Amino acid sequence: MNKSKSFWIGIVLSLVIYGVFQFLIEGEIVNDFVTDTLILIGINVILAVSLNLINGITGQFSIGHAGFMSVGAYISAIITVKQGLPFPLALVCGGIVAALAGLLIGIPSLRLKGDYLAIATLGFGEIIRIVWLNTDYVGGASGLSGISKETNWTWIFVCVVLTVVVIQNFVNSTHGRACISVRENEIAAEAMGINTTKYKVMAFTIGAFFAGIAGALSAHNFYIIQPTSFNFIKSFEILVIVVLGGLGSTTGSILAAVLLTLLFTYLQDWPEIRMIIYSIILILTMIFRPKGLMGTREFSFKSLKKKGDQHGTTHTAS
């Protein structure tokens, strides 16, 4: 199976998924909570896939993703609530301003490596949050309320597909290969004439753009945004999805986003212990599958055919 063929199969399959759910929602066969869960899954997929581009593909340890998300959320909400402009414009602007933030933060902090970069991105994420906290225009600590609900299954679906397609194509392009080479061995990549800083900033900017989109979608689904929703713990939650799915695997990120959101939703019925179960699952998964569910590999139809083969999707901890 060649690349373009599997690409088209993917598109067709996703259209089928879209159609099935659209039918179920329109026909009110599934209730609003299910729709809401689908939307949340979509938002988490976008966040995870975009963070995976930074952390997994390019190998830059970033834990400030919630900061970019908050930029998208706030900018889009300002556009619809304060300026009264339409949602699609807000969505795009949210993404673009978040990308600018990614660029701005990326340039200085990408001089850093490993844990130090992680700490710096965490710091930047917190600073963005503190800026919102101190901006009375957007409600300060109590947040911006009165955001209308614009996000629906169609919007979510379109954005998820766009995110995945754009990021996958980027990864498979020359630029993407360069990013992977940065991850594998930065010094060697530099020696081969790859402008590592350029690619790192590029990954950061694209990742931030989609985080902004996710923020805008989230803001227009939950009626209210508040600085504390975007603290470093939120960044951890996104990071957890990515690592659980397998750093460097886009399909892994999607899989983990779906599974974790569903897990969290089902655990709703046991509020006292749901965070306990969540953390135990997290620890156990890391101990027994330290490379995440998918490792760095991608799920593909090819590998499905070869199931049982030792190069299949199963992987044991090394």
Add this chain to the structure above:
Amino acid sequence: MALAMGMVAGCGSQSTSSQGSSGDNGSTIKIGADLELTGGQASYGTSALKGIQLAAEEINNAGGINGKKIEIVQADDSSKPEESTRAAQKLISQDKVVAIIGTSTSTNTLAAVQVVQDKKIPMITPTATNAKVTVNNGKVNSYVFRACFIDPFQGSVMANFATQNLKAKTAVVYIDTSSDYSKGLAKSFEDTFKKNGGQILSEESYQQNDSDFKVVLTRIKERNPDVIYVPGYYNEVGKIVKQAREMGIKAPFMGGDGWDAPQLVDIAGKENLNNTFISNHYAADDPDPVIQKFVSAFKTKYGSAPDGFAVLGYDAMNMLADAIKRAGSADPSKIRDALEATKDFKAVTGTLTLDQNHDPIKAATILEFKDGKEVFKTKVNPQ
């Protein structure tokens, strides 16, 4: 794809299983509790839940409402607005509750308001005091009610008390900026205090979960105000009062119902709390049998004294039960109509009537701390 199918199957099976027991069918009435059970505000939500459960238990032991038992369905909002929206959505769409009690903070309640409005399910918030919760841009949210008084009332009561009883001319206001509640109280206090001819020397701020307040208290000490108004929650307030007294600040402290918790005395220390005054919904030492019955029942069930959240949770549940009883049915829109007509309802926190904004009109009590005990000082009726 298999995954997607599994999801459909999963969701489908769950929704069908709960569809069978729709809200008012069978022998139970399902009531949702959308509360902060985990996360940073878990102490508020879990307290409110205790009050709600106690009330439900008492109602059920007395034979239920119109022969039906109450079933409380809990949903955790993790102290996040987005989860609060989802929790409300789940309670309504999946658990088919006929009414919701929640949440305990204004922000999380605001996040759920639109959901209950769209779905036409009545919601009573026990403790969200921000005016926007019930009135949005001058329009009343038809399905949202509350059991507590709103911010402006408490703030102005304390400002008048400061001017008239404490003869204060100057004040410093120390606000928890992460809370709408605190900001609302502070604003109405400042307005009234200035109208009374007082002077606000400065406005200082802290955030939830701060521990060290000495820096700002040193600033306040420099200004030497007649009174210090701290409309916050007991955890931070306790530390503030303690640290202030240790630093030698002797001015009276004043606050609101957020102070009301048995832990406050442990955190602040008995002597330090002397010369502090709060506005509250009720006085725990009030000999009124309704209050005494509640306090002793709460202590028997949970082994600790109730705080302000628990009392209002208890009242919210009873208000709702009263409305269902009067409606004669567990139909959400009938409950809504009955709630709107709530009049002279005898709650633990006083006899209340809901006004046209769905906010209760009830008296505020001013308490003074004496050797760690809340002592009744005076009662202020709304104008």
Add this chain to the structure above:
Amino acid sequence: MDYIIQQFINGISVGSIYALIALGYTMVYGIIKLINFAHGDVFMIGAFVSFYAVTLLHLGFIPSLLISMAACALVGVIIERTAYKPLRNASRIAVLITAIGVSFLLENGGIFAVGAQPKGFPELIHKTQYTIFGNVTIDSIQIMILAVTVILMILLQYIVHYTKIGKAMRAVSYDMEAARLMGINVDSTISATFAIGSALAAAAGVIFGMTYNSIDPLMGIIPGLKAFVAAVLGGIGIIPGALVGGLVLGVLETAVSSVGYSLWRDGVAFAILILILIFKPSGLFGKNVREKV
């Protein structure tokens, strides 16, 4: 002038608590290069153990402090053995995620076990105010915190540089494989590191409880993050750096709050952190190490 000196004293006392927590952070990082996000939660457990030792067993300050240090040393070793040890050869990020998982587990396990409501911490030592001059005051606990922090730092420095276990720690930190080849029991050395680090966190927890009189299961998050910043500021992995980083952070925060910008306090702390990282990535006290090819 009195005002400035008073605020400086306030800053030092906040900073010494950060420093105390940062000592454990920095030690664990120094040996196994793990940002142990659960450190703040071990600090919380320390506070709760001594709370129950005092309220249920009616013990005094010193015995309850020792019990809580011992209990947390044990907790630290258990965490290391069950959650981190199986990941010794896994990527750093996997261990980091596990640490976050442990942190969530301790916080929510704490809420489950003792409830989310804050508890008032009993007064163990009577607080006495001393007036230095004019309006400047300092209390006995503030003096005690600084003293305890400095003593523990010196003790730690001694352990790391002059004892056998300290030598083993340094060897493991330098090169784990080589240390193993030289006959050093790497696992027990790492466990010892966690035991000491966690005991320090417990001491900080008890002192925090005594200072602020209020403890709850989520109390470790903010001080934990601050201590982490302090550790990085001083050069993570360097013991005297933790002390200096903590004090610098405390004084800085105080300076920002004392001029009336208390809401920007954390923002300034993070901004300084980022500047330090960019211009002197190894912290105030760190040595720049060129990456080996």
